[in-house]
Each structure stands twice: as C-alpha cells, then as structure tokens.
Amino acid sequence: MSRFLTPDVYTEEVPLLPQSVAEVSTAVPAFIGYTEKTEKNGESIKNVVYRISTLLEFKEAFGGAQPASFRVNVNEEVIENVEVTAPQHTLYHAIDLYFKNGGGDCYVISVGSYQDEPNKTSFLEGLEVLSKEDEPTLIMLGEAARLDAVDYHEVCQMALNQCQELKDRFCIFDIQNENEGVASFRNGIGTNNLKYGAAYTPYLQTSLTYKYQEESVIISGSSGQETIQLKVEEAIKIVYNGSAQDEPKATINKGSAGTPSFNNTGTTLTITNVGEGISANAVVDAWNSFDDKGDFDIVVLDGTATVESFTGSRNLTTTGGDGASLRLSDIKESQSELYNRVVNEVSKQRIILPPSAAVAGAYATTDRERGVWKAPANVSLNGVIAPVKKITSKDQERLNVDSDNGKSINAIRGFVGKGTLIWGARTLDGNDNEWRYVPVRRLFNMIEESTKKASQFAVFESNDAVTWLKVKAMIESFLYGIWQQGGLAGATEEQAYFVNIGLGKTMTQEDILNGRMIAEIGLAAVRPAEFIILKFSHKLQEA
Structure with a gap:
C-alpha cells in the first residue's frame, strides 16, 4: 500500500481486468536431418536449433538440395529409359514440400552434412538438442526413415518419450516404404506414450524435381556405338566402336579436291581432300577402300547429301554402348538436340518423399484457418501427384483399426476429382477412448501449455x-x-x-x-465425425 508523506495530489491506477491467457503456437515443426552446410559465417550450426520462415532462409543457412545422379539409356539416339539414383538426404525437399502445403515458421536441426551417412546416434543427439527448445510443437523425423527399421523405431520411441516428458509437442511419423512397413512399425514402436504420435502411409510421388549436375548425368545404351556428326548433319556420321575413355577425335583437312584419304592413329581419324560439294557416297566409297579402319567407321546418313568443306578437329561423343558412356556436359555443344531431349527427360523425374512434411503443412493450414480442434484430415495436399501405393477402403480398415494392439495408421489416398487427401486423424493409441484422435490430443497440449505459461504470474x-x-x-x-x-x-x-x-x-x-x-x-473436447452413417428406409404411400 502506498504511503503518502508529503501533502500533494496523487494518482493511482487500479487494475480491474483479470490476467489473460495467450494461446501458444500449435503447429511449429522441428525438422531433424542432414544439410549441405553445417557452418555459417565460420561458426558451426550443427546440432543448433535454427528458426526459419521461408525456403530461402533455409537455403541461406543450410545450402541447397543434395544432387541426384542419372543414367540415361540411349539406343540409336532414341531415349529408352532414365534411371535415377535418388539422394540419400532429402531434408531440403521436405522443407520445400512443407511450405508448399501452407507451413509457417519452423525449426531445423542439422545433424550432419551430405558427406555423412545417416545414423541413429545423430538423430538421437538432434532430439536431445530439441528437448531444450520451448516453442516447437511437432517433431519431424522424415529423414530418419532411411535408417534400418530397428534404429528408426528406436528414434521414434525416444521422440515419444520427449513428448511425454515435456507435454507440449506431438510426433508425426512415416511408415517406412517397404512391403511389411506397417507390421514392422507396429511391432517396433512399442506401447509407451502412443497418444503423443500419429503415423502416416504411404510415401508420396511429389511434383518436385531433382537437383542435378550435368557431370552426374551419364548417357549410355546398347548400340555400342560412339558417334559424331559432321557439319552437314544429313550427310555422314563418323563412328568409333571403342571406349569413350579413349577420347577419340575426327580431324578433317580440306587438302586438294580429289579422292578423300584417311589416316588412323588409333584414337584420331584424319580425313584429307574433302573438297567443297563432295557427296557423302564419295566419302564412304573412299573409306571402304581404306584398310586401317581400326575402331572407326563412317556411316551414310544421306548418300546424295554433300559434305561441305570443313577444316578442324572434333571430339567424338557417344549415344551409349556397353562400357561406353559419356556425361551430359560432353554433348552440350556437339549434340545439342540430344542434349535438350536428355534434359527434358531428366526434368520429368519426380521426387518420392515420406508424407510427414506434407502432413505437417496440412496441420499448420488447418490450425490457422479452422483451429487446432479441427481434425487435419480430408485435406488436399499440394505439390503431390499421387501416393506411390493405392490404398482402398478395404486396405484402410486394417490400418485404421488394429485388432491386435490398437495402433492406428492414417492413410493418404487419391480420390478421383479431389486429388490426394489425408484420410485419417487417429493417434497411435487407437484403442484409447480419451486420446484416440489427433485434434483432441493437440487441443489439450495447446490448452495445457497456454494456461501453464499464463499462470506463472501466480x-x-x-x-x-x-x-x-x-x-x-x-x-x-x-x-x-x-x-x-x-x-x-x-x-x-x-x-x-x-x-x-x-x-x-x-x-x-x-x-x-x-x-x-x-x-x-x-x-469437453469436440471429436471428429469419423463415420457418417446415413440411414434410409421406404416410406409407405399414405394416399
């Protein structure tokens, strides 16, 4: 109580309104994985909790995506198929997919660089670092799904333990992309703290494209020929049947107009007396009379076409062959048409990702637009072409209700005219009437954390x-x-x-x-209408 000792006029402000509770954030995921860079401004950012708001901020801090490698099989200049060796670290793409689905601020914990192999210890260290951060409310372990099943399930168990201890976060798990992934996950996850996590399946074929370097795109095939075309594309083609590692060359000297002559040094074929206006047939006729062909050959593309005068040397490039290959960068200038077709085919390859990143984005969107009490289901996913596996209603019965131990798995399904939808909102504790649903658990998390923080004044x-x-x-x-x-x-x-x-x-x-x-x-938490039952009956005619 104030003491008034000096005669004067005093003013006092009397508080009449009660303290208020500020609602905490509900969808702030923390991604744990491997990044291109683990240093910033000379300081290590490995195992440091880093907050970002956009993909650009992620790129500035942690770098870009890990490049993929490709093998393009070409037979007689026809692209037959493209084989992709996907990168083992996909955190960049997961962050990209998260933001495409409406995700907001999130945290990233880099546990290593692209040179490191994924391992259980790194993820456990990342979880330990995350336990000291207050704001994150979702734990994301999409990259950990690349571990073997035993290690992955142990990491998931530790994440659930953290949720139980802190009571302010929730786990979004991926079912590993294998034939027995669901059964393996249910057996390996244990029975503790299941109300703090939800699992989703299958993986998603996204619209995201791979990052690659031209040197990592190998062009090979079954023709066994390495070819180069001279200046007149319709006329002749010089063929080398050895290995591209020999770096074969064709040198053309104008010389005097007359019968073309040839000299073969093993890896360089020199053609002389290629006069202006000489036909392709004339060049090949002279070639057929040459004895020391070695691994070279000359093929007619159009016998009546003329070979214009050309003086210079060219490297031969390849359209494939057993043991013969070249990189995309090798044909950028010499075979621009094939180069463009290969680039086009490579750009059509799409990335397959675990679903958790897209689901986290859907959580954030639902919380922002409807509230944390709304089930993050029946929500269309952006940046997704289709699930890699089609799940029918019959298949989902076994996922949604587990008669053995009650561990529910949420399905992601494609519907005609609707796209790809999250079609489930159950926690792993599917037999618990209190904590069966994701929105109920997350609503209590939000209210508990909000009131806890607001009560600090007392x-x-x-x-x-x-x-x-x-x-x-x-x-x-x-x-x-x-x-x-x-x-x-x-x-x-x-x-x-x-x-x-x-x-x-x-x-x-x-x-x-x-x-x-x-x-x-x-x-009294609201619960989702998971099963809508419409009952119909015949109404008898009354008049």
Missing part, C-alpha cells in the same frame, strides 16, 4: 481466495473464447468446461501449508 503470490479468483477468471475467460470458436462441445458453458479452485474444492489445508495451489480444469 508463483509466490499469496495462496488465498484473491489469487484463486484471478486464476479462475483468467482460465475461464480463455476457455470461453475457445468454446465460442467451436473448440469445445456443449450448448452452454457449463456443458463445455469447468474450472474449480479453492479450499475444500481442490485443496486441503495441508496443500496450502505446503505451498500448493491446485486448479482442476475439465474440458
């Missing part, structure tokens, strides 16, 4: 009716707002929630003597 305050009233009014006001938005079930406030606090209600005299102030909060 620490060391007098444990009496005045403080109890402030705390109760603060929490009731917060829950009333959630109820008005549709986050709690009930036609009246009394049906939707209650807050009890006080001596004889939630505390005994011993509690007060021991410094405990106990508030009891009850919530």
Whole structure:
C-alpha cells in the first residue's frame, strides 16, 4: 500500500481486468536431418536449433538440395529409359514440400552434412538438442526413415518419450516404404506414450524435381556405338566402336579436291581432300577402300547429301554402348538436340518423399484457418501427384483399426476429382477412448501449455481466495473464447468446461501449508465425425 508523506495530489491506477491467457503456437515443426552446410559465417550450426520462415532462409543457412545422379539409356539416339539414383538426404525437399502445403515458421536441426551417412546416434543427439527448445510443437523425423527399421523405431520411441516428458509437442511419423512397413512399425514402436504420435502411409510421388549436375548425368545404351556428326548433319556420321575413355577425335583437312584419304592413329581419324560439294557416297566409297579402319567407321546418313568443306578437329561423343558412356556436359555443344531431349527427360523425374512434411503443412493450414480442434484430415495436399501405393477402403480398415494392439495408421489416398487427401486423424493409441484422435490430443497440449505459461504470474503470490479468483477468471475467460470458436462441445458453458479452485474444492489445508495451489480444469473436447452413417428406409404411400 502506498504511503503518502508529503501533502500533494496523487494518482493511482487500479487494475480491474483479470490476467489473460495467450494461446501458444500449435503447429511449429522441428525438422531433424542432414544439410549441405553445417557452418555459417565460420561458426558451426550443427546440432543448433535454427528458426526459419521461408525456403530461402533455409537455403541461406543450410545450402541447397543434395544432387541426384542419372543414367540415361540411349539406343540409336532414341531415349529408352532414365534411371535415377535418388539422394540419400532429402531434408531440403521436405522443407520445400512443407511450405508448399501452407507451413509457417519452423525449426531445423542439422545433424550432419551430405558427406555423412545417416545414423541413429545423430538423430538421437538432434532430439536431445530439441528437448531444450520451448516453442516447437511437432517433431519431424522424415529423414530418419532411411535408417534400418530397428534404429528408426528406436528414434521414434525416444521422440515419444520427449513428448511425454515435456507435454507440449506431438510426433508425426512415416511408415517406412517397404512391403511389411506397417507390421514392422507396429511391432517396433512399442506401447509407451502412443497418444503423443500419429503415423502416416504411404510415401508420396511429389511434383518436385531433382537437383542435378550435368557431370552426374551419364548417357549410355546398347548400340555400342560412339558417334559424331559432321557439319552437314544429313550427310555422314563418323563412328568409333571403342571406349569413350579413349577420347577419340575426327580431324578433317580440306587438302586438294580429289579422292578423300584417311589416316588412323588409333584414337584420331584424319580425313584429307574433302573438297567443297563432295557427296557423302564419295566419302564412304573412299573409306571402304581404306584398310586401317581400326575402331572407326563412317556411316551414310544421306548418300546424295554433300559434305561441305570443313577444316578442324572434333571430339567424338557417344549415344551409349556397353562400357561406353559419356556425361551430359560432353554433348552440350556437339549434340545439342540430344542434349535438350536428355534434359527434358531428366526434368520429368519426380521426387518420392515420406508424407510427414506434407502432413505437417496440412496441420499448420488447418490450425490457422479452422483451429487446432479441427481434425487435419480430408485435406488436399499440394505439390503431390499421387501416393506411390493405392490404398482402398478395404486396405484402410486394417490400418485404421488394429485388432491386435490398437495402433492406428492414417492413410493418404487419391480420390478421383479431389486429388490426394489425408484420410485419417487417429493417434497411435487407437484403442484409447480419451486420446484416440489427433485434434483432441493437440487441443489439450495447446490448452495445457497456454494456461501453464499464463499462470506463472501466480508463483509466490499469496495462496488465498484473491489469487484463486484471478486464476479462475483468467482460465475461464480463455476457455470461453475457445468454446465460442467451436473448440469445445456443449450448448452452454457449463456443458463445455469447468474450472474449480479453492479450499475444500481442490485443496486441503495441508496443500496450502505446503505451498500448493491446485486448479482442476475439465474440458469437453469436440471429436471428429469419423463415420457418417446415413440411414434410409421406404416410406409407405399414405394416399
């Protein structure tokens, strides 16, 4: 109480409004994985929790995507197929897919560079670092799905343990992309803390393209020929049947107009007396009379076409062959038409990713537009062409309801005219009536964390009716707002929630003597309409 000692006019501000509860963020994922760079400005950012808001910020801090490699099989200049060796580290693409699906601010923990092999220890260290950060609410382990099943499941168990200890976060898991992935996951994840996680399957064929370098695109085939075309494309083609590693060349000297002559040094074929206007047939006729052909050959493309005068040397490039290959960069100038076709085919290859990144983006979008109490399901995914495996309603029965141990798995399915949708909203604890649904668990996480932070003001305050009233009014006001938005079930406030606090209600005299102030909060959480049943019957004619 103020003491007034000097005669004067004094003003005082009397607080009348109660403390308020600020709603914490609900969809702030933390991605753990490997990045191109683990240093920034000369300082290590490995195992450092780094907050980003855009993909550009990720690129500035951690670099770009790990390049893929390709083998393009070409037979007689016809592209037969493209084989992709996907990169083993896909965190960059996962972040990209997350933002494409409406994701907002997130955290990234780099546990190594692209030169490192994925290993369990790195992910466990990343989880340990994450446990010291307060804001993240979703744990993302998409890259860990590349570990072997035993190691991956152990990492998932440790993530669930962290959720149980901190009670402010939730795990989004991927079912590994293998034939027995679902059964393996259910057997390996254990039975502890299942209410803090949800699993999704199958993997997704995304619209994202691979990053690559021209040197990592190998062109090979079954023709066994390495070819180069002279200046007149319709006339002749010089063929070398050895290996591209010999770096064969064709040198053309104009010389005097007459019968072409040839000299073969093993890897260089020199043609002399190629006069202006000489026909392709004339060149090949002279070639057929030459004895020392070695691995070279000359093929007629159009016998009546003329070979213009050309003086110079060219490297031969290849369209493939057993043991004969070249890189995309080798044909960029010499065979621009084939180069463009190969680039076009490579750009058609799309990345396959675990679904968790896209699901996290859907969580963020749903929370922002509808609220954390809305099930993040029946939501269309962006940047996704289709699931890699088609799941039918019959297949999903076994995923949604597990008669053995109740571990529900959420399906991602493609629907005609709708696209790819998340078609499930269950936690791993599918047999628990309280924590069966993802939005119920995450709603309680949000309310618990929000009220916990807001109640900090009461620490060391007098444990009496005045403080109890402030705390109760603060929490009731917060829950009333959630109820008005549709986050709690009930036609009246009394049906939707209650807050009890006080001596004889939630505390005994011993509690007060021991410094405990106990508030009891009850919530009627809304649950998703998972099964909509429409019953029809015949109405008999009455007149």
